[in-house]
Amino acid sequence: MMSERNTEHKAYVRRVPITWWLHNRRYFLFMVRESTSVFIALFVLGYLYQLFLVSRGAEVHDLFQESLRSVPFVVGYAIVLLFALYHSITWLGLVSKIQIVRIGRLTVPPFLVGLGAYLSWIVASAVVAWLILNLK
Amino acid sequence: MYKEDRTEPFWWGMFSLGGVVAALLIPVHVFFIGLAVPFGLIDESLLEYSRMKSLLANPLVKVYLFALVVLPLFHAAHRIRFSLHEMGIRRVLLSLDVLCYGGALMGTAVTLYVLLVI
Numbered sequence: 001m002m003s004e005r006n007t008e009h010k011a012y013v014r015r016v017p018i019t020w021w022l023h024n025r026r027y028f029l030f031m032v033r034e035s036t037s038v039f040i041a042l043f044v045l046g047y048l049y050q051l052f053l054v055s056r057g058a059e060v061h062d063l064f065q066e067s068l069r070s071v072p073f074v075v076g077y078a079i080v081l082l083f084a085l086y087h088s089i090t091w092l093g094l095v096s097k098i099q100i101v102r103i104g105r106l107t108v109p110p111f112l113v114g115l116g117a118y119l120s121w122i123v124a125s126a127v128v129a130w131l132i133l134n135l136k
Numbered sequence: 137m138y139k140e141d142r143t144e145p146f147w148w149g150m151f152s153l154g155g156v157v158a159a160l161l162i163p164v165h166v167f168f169i170g171l172a173v174p175f176g177l178i179d180e181s182l183l184e185y186s187r188m189k190s191l192l193a194n195p196l197v198k199v200y201l202f203a204l205v206v207l208p209l210f211h212a213a214h215r216i217r218f219s220l221h222e223m224g225i226r227r228v229l230l231s232l233d234v235l236c237y238g239g240a241l242m243g244t245a246v247t248l249y250v251l252l253v254i
Contacts, residue, residue: 015224016224018223018224018225020223021222021223031219034215034216034218034219035219037158037208037211037212037214037215037216038212038216040158040162040208040211040212041208041209041212041216043162043165043166044162044204044205044208044209045205045209045243047165047169047204047205048205048243048246048247048250050169051188051192051201051250051251051254052250052253052254054185054188054189054192054254055250055253055254057185058185058186061184061185061188062184062185065180065183065184065185068169068170068173068174069173069174073170074170074171074174076170077166077169077170077171078170078171080166080170081163081166081167081170081171084158084162084163084166085163087155087158087159087162088158088159088160088162088163091155091156091158091159092159120160121159121160124160124161124164125160125161125163125164128161128164128165128168129164129168132168132182133178133182135191135197136190
């Protein structure tokens with residue numbers, strides 16, 4: 001009687017240098033796109049800290065608010081904004097490639113789907129801006 | 137043998153939701169919170185304590201801020217996990233799943249706490 005063979009095999013994983021993404025422009029841009037999430041996470045955590053300071057009283061909150069006007073913070077926010085914009089542009093640009101929109105028997109052209117995604121970004125930004133400026 | 141991970145759809149769903157929130161809402165917030173006041177584009181009283189305190193008294197504002205903070209954390213957790221994996225890093229003391237998704241879950245708990253105490 002034949003003994004039962006172990007048919008499980010370890011998957012072959014090709015070893016690649018950690019810097020593989022620096023060797024090709026497309027790979028580099030892919031990694032830049034992935035890294036946008038780090039800057040966005042840092043921003044929301046910093047914003048959470050600002051919100052937390054509201055619970056510590058007016059003096060602490062306004063002092064921190066004042067420090068946000070220093071050059072290092074302004075440069076930091078400018079960098080975060082660049083990465084956040086890159087995320088928005090690439091993310092919304094993907095919508096027309098992955099989302100097929102059908103209305104009845106009509107398939108909406110990908111160009112219009114993409115346009116809708118970018119328009120929704122503009123509308124959402126305008127609404128938030130209005131609320132920040134006017135909400136009481 | 138391939139083992140089905142039943143939690144995977146949840147993490148992908150949170151990644152997508154966070155990506156949409158980050159794409160639509162984060163740039164405008166970064167601009168107003170970090171750049172508009174230093175460049176003199178808006179009145180600094182808009183971000184001062186008394187206004188923030190009265191805005192945060194509104195439960196709808198808290199729900200909005202919860203989504204604004206938490207969903208991008210899940211988005212980032214997912215992207216960081218896969219980016220590190222693609223760079224050949226499989227674990228840093230703990231598995232990447234625990235570190236990244238655990239971090240996002242911890243961020244959720246901290247956000248809940250902050251929004252409840254203010």
